[in-house]
Amino acid sequence: MQKLKEYACKHTIDLVLSYNALLKLYVRVSEYDKFDSLMREMLSKDMYDSVSLNTRLNAYAVVKDIDGLESLLLRMEADPKATIDWITYSIAAKAYIQAGQHEKAYAMLRKSEDLIEPKRRRAAYGSLLTMYGSMGKKEDVYRIWDMCKRLNRPCNANYISMLTALARLNDVDGAERIFEEWESGNTCFDIRIPNVMMSAYCKNGLVEKAEAFIDRLSKSCNELGGSIWDPLAHGYYRNNDMDNAIQTMKKAILGGQPGSTWKPYRFTLATCIDYLKDKGDLEGASEILRLCLERGYFSTVIHDRLSSYVHGKTPETKAINLMEEYYHPKNDELFPDGEKQHEIQLHE
Numbered sequence: 001m002q003k004l005k006e007y008a009c010k011h012t013i014d015l016v017l018s019y020n021a022l023l024k025l026y027v028r029v030s031e032y033d034k035f036d037s038l039m040r041e042m043l044s045k046d047m048y049d050s051v052s053l054n055t056r057l058n059a060y061a062v063v064k065d066i067d068g069l070e071s072l073l074l075r076m077e078a079d080p081k082a083t084i085d086w087i088t089y090s091i092a093a094k095a096y097i098q099a100g101q102h103e104k105a106y107a108m109l110r111k112s113e114d115l116i117e118p119k120r121r122r123a124a125y126g127s128l129l130t131m132y133g134s135m136g137k138k139e140d141v142y143r144i145w146d147m148c149k150r151l152n153r154p155c156n157a158n159y160i161s162m163l164t165a166l167a168r169l170n171d172v173d174g175a176e177r178i179f180e181e182w183e184s185g186n187t188c189f190d191i192r193i194p195n196v197m198m199s200a201y202c203k204n205g206l207v208e209k210a211e212a213f214i215d216r217l218s219k220s221c222n223e224l225g226g227s228i229w230d231p232l233a234h235g236y237y238r239n240n241d242m243d244n245a246i247q248t249m250k251k252a253i254l255g256g257q258p259g260s261t262w263k264p265y266r267f268t269l270a271t272c273i274d275y276l277k278d279k280g281d282l283e284g285a286s287e288i289l290r291l292c293l294e295r296g297y298f299s300t301v302i303h304d305r306l307s308s309y310v311h312g313k314t315p316e317t318k319a320i321n322l323m324e325e326y327y328h329p330k331n332d333e334l335f336p337d338g339e340k341q342h343e344i345q346l347h348e
Contacts, residue, residue, distance in 0.1 A: 016042075016049050023055045027062060035059055050076075050083040054091060061095035069095050086115040086124050093131055102135050109140075121151060126161040133165025141165045145178075156182075156190040163193065167200035172209075175200045195227050202235030210235050226255035227262050234268045242275045246284070253291045263297045263326070270320035277310050277319075285310045302326060 004018050019042050026035035039056055042048045053076050060069035073092055076082040089112035096105035109131060116124040125148040132140040145162050148154045154162070159182045166175040179197050194217055201210035210232050218224055229252035236245035249272050252264050269292075276285035286307065293303040305322045308314045314322070 016047050019047060020051045020055060023052060027059050053082050054088055057091050061091055064099060066095060066099055086112040090127050097131060097134055105135060122155055122158060126158050129161040129165045133168045136169060138169050153185065156188060156193060159193050160196060163196040167196060167203060170204055172200055172204055191225055191228065198228055198231040202231040205238060207235045207239055224255060225257055226252040229255055230265050234265055237268050237271055246272045253295060256295050266323055266326050270323060273306060273319040282310055
């Protein structure tokens, strides 16, 4: 960036794109002091655009600074250089949702809808489905889905957003209808869609339906990945069927694809380790730890830490407390972080 600035002193070039790239980098690595300094420089030199301001807005959302977000949003609405689009209000809505201010979030989402450009509708509808679902706005979820279906045919990403929203709303019947619709017109199989359906069944304690669903899938798919077995393991855990939970967790671990970012759901995995340890099955617990290490789900540090715990060399604790560095998979969104060990009822 410094070399670009030196070059710009001798030549007429626009640095806004480069500034924006650096802003996004600072957000990614949580360097907010550097972010603020660069943003001040951009504003003082009048070298910013709508992308710059949306990035600033998103940074406020990331650090949950609602006052800063609202102040900037008012400035953007008054700034002739700022082109407000659906993304602007979508960023604000997400921040309000995270802050539990659903009325303000809803107002932002309705403003966002009014600004959706035709060529951005698929992406915008997916975002709206996700946020309306997280707010419990069932009517709006179906309203946006009707709009989505008018775009010739919803893409797989839209189906994932819709099914995830319905899973959050505990609308299993609706999710089954949407899945059947996708299945009947599916031209490109995407395992993520059955994954969400499995999560919806298991989140609602419908283990028998989940078993029948996975049995049907196994007959039509050559190989089921770990992500499809993972929710079923959690379903068994919720039903206090730990033997089946452990066997299914092993299938999930072995079914993971090399190089994938997916990892087994950490609460279920930790509970399986605790259960085997308490039962005195140290060999079984060690096997799970070994498989996780071999598959790359654990670092050597986490493996050794948990192995020491399993063999009683660590002060009294729980496996989950020794997995701080463990990656949080996306199904944490459907199965909340607040779940306590050996507690069957999910915290909604």
